[in-house]
Amino acid sequence: MRDVEERKDEMLRELSMCESGGVGDSAQPIYGGRGAFVGRFQFTPRTVINYVQQMDGRILSVKEAVALAHDYRRAAALAKFVIFEKDGVWNWPLCSRKLGLVQQVADIKSFASETMAAQSAIAQSAAF
Numbered sequence: 001m002r003d004v005e006e007r008k009d010e011m012l013r014e015l016s017m018c019e020s021g022g023v024g025d026s027a028q029p030i031y032g033g034r035g036a037f038v039g040r041f042q043f044t045p046r047t048v049i050n051y052v053q054q055m056d057g058r059i060l061s062v063k064e065a066v067a068l069a070h071d072y073r074r075a076a077a078l079a080k081f082v083i084f085e086k087d088g089v090w091n092w093p094l095c096s097r098k099l100g101l102v103q104q105v106a107d108i109k110s111f112a113s114e115t116m117a118a119q120s121a122i123a124q125s126a127a128f
Contacts, residue, residue: 004112008084011104012076016040018095025072039069041079047091048078055081084109 016023019042020030032042048065052058055078060068068074082088089101096102 004108004115007108007111008080009076011083011099011101011108012041012079014099015079015092015095015101016072016076018099019092023072026070029070038066039075040072041069041075042092043069043075043078045069051078051082051086051088054086 013023020026020032020040022030022040024040026040030039030042031037036044038045038048043065045062045065048069049060049062052060052065052068068078082091083101083105087105089096089105092101
């Protein structure tokens with residue numbers, strides 16, 4: 001499953017580059033769309049608040065949402081949740097089209113299913 005996570009992380013790096021021109025934490029806060037979008041993944045604070053609540057039940061303030069969006073590791077984890085658990089590639093309309101995210105996500109999910117099936121078959125044969 002490590003290969004699956006590596007593929008997801010690579011896709012997130014591509015998305016981050018497309019959205020903000022970089023990967024990882026930035027020395028300066030990143031804003032886009034006249035301040036409406038925040039961080040490497042260009043989340044709106046409201047989007048962060050909504051998806052964090054869905055992901056783990058926490059209710060964030062706008063200040064906390066902005067801080068999360070500026071933290072690359074936490075923002076990437078949220079983006080991964082949005083994309084792979086909520087089928088939310090539509091949150092990044094331009095970069096989604098440019099990077100072919102719908103196809104990339106489908107390929108990664110297919111690869112994950114094949115990997116799990118192969119691991120299950122190996123485990124079953126080892127049990128006999």
